[in-house]
Amino acid sequence: MKVVCRVPDRGEVELAELLRGLVAAPPGQPYADDVVELCQQFGARLMADPVARVHPELMTLGFFMRKAELARGKREHEAAARQDLVQVPAGLVFHVPPANVDTIFMYSWLLSVLAGNTNVVRLSSRSAPVVDHLCALLDELLAAPRHADARARVAMIQYGHDDAITAAISAHAAIRVIWGGDATVATIRRAPLPPYGRDLTFADRWSLMALDAATVAALAPAELVALAEQLFNDIFWFDQAACSSPRLCLWIGTGALVATVRDRLWSAVADVATARGLRPEVALRMARELFVHQAVLDGPVVGRTDYGAALTVARVDRLDGLSRAHPGGGLLFEAIAPSLASLDRWVTRRDQTLTHFGFARHELIELAQRLAGRGIDRLVPVGQALHLARFWDGYDLLAQLVRNVHVVG
Amino acid sequence: MLDAPPFGLAQADKAARLVPVLDALTRHHRASCPAYRRLTDVLGRGDRPATTLAEVPWLPVGLWKSHRLVSVPDDQITTTLTSSGTTGQVPSRVYLDHDTARRQARALARVLTHVLGPRRVPMIIVDHGGVLRDRAAFSARGAGVLGMMTFGAQPRFVLDADHALDRAGLADFLARHGDAPFLIFGFTYMIWAYFYEQVRDLGLDLRNATLIHSGGWKVLAERAVDNATFRSALTAATGLTRIYNFYGMVEQIGSVFLEGDDGLLYPPTFADVLIRDPLTLAPAPIGTPGVIQTVSALPTSYPGHSVLTEDLGVIERVDDGDRRGHALRMLGRVPRAELRGCSDTHAAAVTP
Numbered sequence: 001m002k003v004v005c006r007v008p009d010r011g012e013v014e015l016a017e018l019l020r021g022l023v024a025a026p027p028g029q030p031y032a033d034d035v036v037e038l039c040q041q042f043g044a045r046l047m048a049d050p051v052a053r054v055h056p057e058l059m060t061l062g063f064f065m066r067k068a069e070l071a072r073g074k075r076e077h078e079a080a081a082r083q084d085l086v087q088v089p090a091g092l093v094f095h096v097p098p099a100n101v102d103t104i105f106m107y108s109w110l111l112s113v114l115a116g117n118t119n120v121v122r123l124s125s126r127s128a129p130v131v132d133h134l135c136a137l138l139d140e141l142l143a144a145p146r147h148a149d150a151r152a153r154v155a156m157i158q159y160g161h162d163d164a165i166t167a168a169i170s171a172h173a174a175i176r177v178i179w180g181g182d183a184t185v186a187t188i189r190r191a192p193l194p195p196y197g198r199d200l201t202f203a204d205r206w207s208l209m210a211l212d213a214a215t216v217a218a219l220a221p222a223e224l225v226a227l228a229e230q231l232f233n234d235i236f237w238f239d240q241a242a243c244s245s246p247r248l249c250l251w252i253g254t255g256a257l258v259a260t261v262r263d264r265l266w267s268a269v270a271d272v273a274t275a276r277g278l279r280p281e282v283a284l285r286m287a288r289e290l291f292v293h294q295a296v297l298d299g300p301v302v303g304r305t306d307y308g309a310a311l312t313v314a315r316v317d318r319l320d321g322l323s324r325a326h327p328g329g330g331l332l333f334e335a336i337a338p339s340l341a342s343l344d345r346w347v348t349r350r351d352q353t354l355t356h357f358g359f360a361r362h363e364l365i366e367l368a369q370r371l372a373g374r375g376i377d378r379l380v381p382v383g384q385a386l387h388l389a390r391f392w393d394g395y396d397l398l399a400q401l402v403r404n405v406h407v408v409g
Numbered sequence: 410m411l412d413a414p415p416f417g418l419a420q421a422d423k424a425a426r427l428v429p430v431l432d433a434l435t436r437h438h439r440a441s442c443p444a445y446r447r448l449t450d451v452l453g454r455g456d457r458p459a460t461t462l463a464e465v466p467w468l469p470v471g472l473w474k475s476h477r478l479v480s481v482p483d484d485q486i487t488t489t490l491t492s493s494g495t496t497g498q499v500p501s502r503v504y505l506d507h508d509t510a511r512r513q514a515r516a517l518a519r520v521l522t523h524v525l526g527p528r529r530v531p532m533i534i535v536d537h538g539g540v541l542r543d544r545a546a547f548s549a550r551g552a553g554v555l556g557m558m559t560f561g562a563q564p565r566f567v568l569d570a571d572h573a574l575d576r577a578g579l580a581d582f583l584a585r586h587g588d589a590p591f592l593i594f595g596f597t598y599m600i601w602a603y604f605y606e607q608v609r610d611l612g613l614d615l616r617n618a619t620l621i622h623s624g625g626w627k628v629l630a631e632r633a634v635d636n637a638t639f640r641s642a643l644t645a646a647t648g649l650t651r652i653y654n655f656y657g658m659v660e661q662i663g664s665v666f667l668e669g670d671d672g673l674l675y676p677p678t679f680a681d682v683l684i685r686d687p688l689t690l691a692p693a694p695i696g697t698p699g700v701i702q703t704v705s706a707l708p709t710s711y712p713g714h715s716v717l718t719e720d721l722g723v724i725e726r727v728d729d730g731d732r733r734g735h736a737l738r739m740l741g742r743v744p745r746a747e748l749r750g751c752s753d754t755h756a757a758a759v760t761p
Contacts, residue, residue: 100749181752204752241750282687283746286700286719289690290471296451297444297476304452309688328750 001165006123006135007156008142015165018155019120019172022092025152028116030087030402031074035113038150039065041141051133057103057237058130060387065110073114073390077398086405089116091174093401096166096188098180099124101238102131107388108177109154115401118153120169125158167191175200175401181243200400202393205243205352206324209234209382210340212358213253217261227357228268230383234355235269236278236310237386241328244353244378244385248322248333249313250343252359258336262313263305266332270307278310284329288312291327299323301333319346340367343376351375352393357382410706411512415519415667415677416732423734424462427681430706431465431714432458438712441480445712462683463692467702467715473501473660481506481710490552492659501659506710513663513707514556520667520677521560524653525619531586532561533579533618535595535604537568550596552662553623557594568599574607583613590617596624597654601634605643615647623655623665630741636672656739660713664705669731673738679706682737684724685717698723698740719743 043065
């Protein structure tokens with residue numbers, strides 16, 4: 001069985017040979033200096049990269065890998081250390097990122113490489129130019145003699161839908177990280193792991209935002225524009241099709257108050273879209289139109305307003321009966337509720353991220369406690385919906401990717 | 410309206426006659442189809458009458474794939490039409506009562522006799538007889554063939570189930586009928602892929618034939634065959650000159666746009682076409698390409714009198730083409746989007 005090895009750039013290779021090499025690679029250590037330095041170099045290159053400038057998601061990745069951020073991660077890691085625990089790498093980690101979000105494979109690899117693991121990353125065979133670019137950049141950095149060990153511990157590979165290859169890699173995996181939603185999880189899970197192995201799975205998720213109407217109403221014009229810019233990033237990156245892209249805006253306040261601000265805010269978001277030159281794809285725009293008609297027949301949609309070509313806001317008069325179906329590409333459901341607590345009855349395990357604006361920290365914590373694990377694994381300020389982080393989908397990814405050796409002396 | 414000459418009205422006269430009819434249909438469907446009433450209340454103009462074609466509310470064509478849209482009691486439905494969706498795709502379902510079916514048949518006759526004349530002539534069908542077999546749920550292809558058979562006599566199917574040409578049958582037909590006017594009908598891609606490709610080198614004389622063809626251009630576009638190529642290749646190989654494409658869809662059967670000698674498509678008196686900007690969906694000026702919306706005075710059993718298609722086109726001329734009214738050039742389907750997202754199955758689930 002052959003696969004194409006992109007990082008390190010070796011072209012077509014025999015899978016068995018590749019796996020032998022990876023299994024024999026010297027293990028790393030959590031937050032080892034050479035790996036932190038590699039990530040830092042990668043982040044720095046990305047921040048200065050002309051290609052990354054036109055791909056905001058790459059700038060976010062670069063930000064995530066910059067020196068201060070990595071140092072902060074290391075400090076947190078060390079601060080959490082216990083005298084009776086030695087943290088060691090989990091072993092070989094097999095990553096299956098989604099085909100359509102170009103940067104997740106890097107985040108997935110990054111968190112695991114910081115844990116000191118050996119990593120096999122499956123790249124989509126229809127990979128985007130952005131993926132090629134990131135691979136080339138990483139490959140170049142790994143060529144330095146200082147990174148020989150790190151180089152021996154990574155293989156980013158491409159292969160078609162071949163269950164035998166997936167099974168062969170899985171047979172060696174201490175941890176398998178499956179992104180790509182329900183269908184991918186179901187497919188990849190057919191391949192058994194070793195008895196000690198386990199899966200980190202990322203199911204299909206749905207996300208929303210909550211805005212405090214009084215806070216938005218009190219914003220000065222420039223502040224409203226700043227809020228609109230954050231919302232633009234949250235809504236429109238990845239065509240609103242990422243699991244953490246907000247699809248529902250829940251206003252907290254009275255109908256009368258919301259009526260005075262909603263139009264101003266959505267118009268401001270549309271202005272940002274215009275200023276940034278966003279033009280939806282025609283097929284996505286048409287899909288949105290069909291979806292809105294279907295939603296009117298199937299759910300509680302009571303009105304719709306278009307803000308330019310980019311954004312359609314569909315008002316719902318209740319959350320009951322609002323399904324989690326969504327076409328992506330610039331459609332927001334909009335509802336009004338008296339309090340965050342009213343989400344209680346509606347939220348399910350499907351719901352992942354709540355981006356928020358205008359709430360006190362204790363209100364957010366109260367909501368998380370009240371939901372008690374029924375759903376919503378992330379509450380982050382507006383503008384950070386798509387900032388992938390160590391804490392995701394209810395996991396502490398870093399903690400999941402290390403083993404804790406208990407040493408009582 | 411069905412009695413008027415199908416291409417005789419100037420655009421302004423036509424619109425003046427059509428708008429009140431379409432507006433009455435909107436009111437009829439609002440009163441008879443609860444789904445349509447809800448859609449027009451939430452997304453449309455509610456009770457406000459339309460005063461222009463552009464104000465007539467439309468439904469996206471994909472809605473016939475996901476929802477049952479009916480404006481008559483179930484016991485009045487006589488026929489259910491389904492689109493010939495390719496495997497794995499959900500077909501459209503269109504529900505006809507006796508009146509709508511009869512009106513659609515009459516309408517089709519008005520349009521086609523415009524080029525065929527009133528007399529039924531012998532007919533070649535570029536398909537195989539099996540396409541008619543499933544009478545319970547008509548495929549659009551079967552319905553199309555059956556509908557066209559009423560315009561010809563002594564129909565002869567010239568393909569077998571594997572699309573191979575029945576050369577002996579074709580030769581026999583031409584020996585009997587080739588010296589006088591006759592009709593050839595088939596779906597556009599079948600005419601090209603299974604008829605033209607198999608007869609191009611046979612030296613046939615089809616000068617007396619009128620070719621009527623319909624169906625998407627997707628397969629032909631993939632082979633880089635446009636309408637002009639299609640026409641000139643058939644003329645060169647067989648002498649065929651009376652070639653008429655028509656544009657129609659299962660959601661508005663009977664309301665077909667017939668090609669003129671200029672290669673443009675013309676909606677008949679009881680139908681019309683508008684172009685909308687594909688992003689704002691606002692009416693586009695004449696000469697500007699966009700998404701095709703079609704309106705038709707025919708359907709009363711389902712709310713399909715105004716449909717936003719997934720086809721792109723441009724109105725090239727008004728009242729100064731081969732015929733009067735809007736002259737439409739088809740520009741193909743809206744291209745599919747490569748959807749992004751964390752869920753790899755997402756694109757398959759929502760692409761129209």
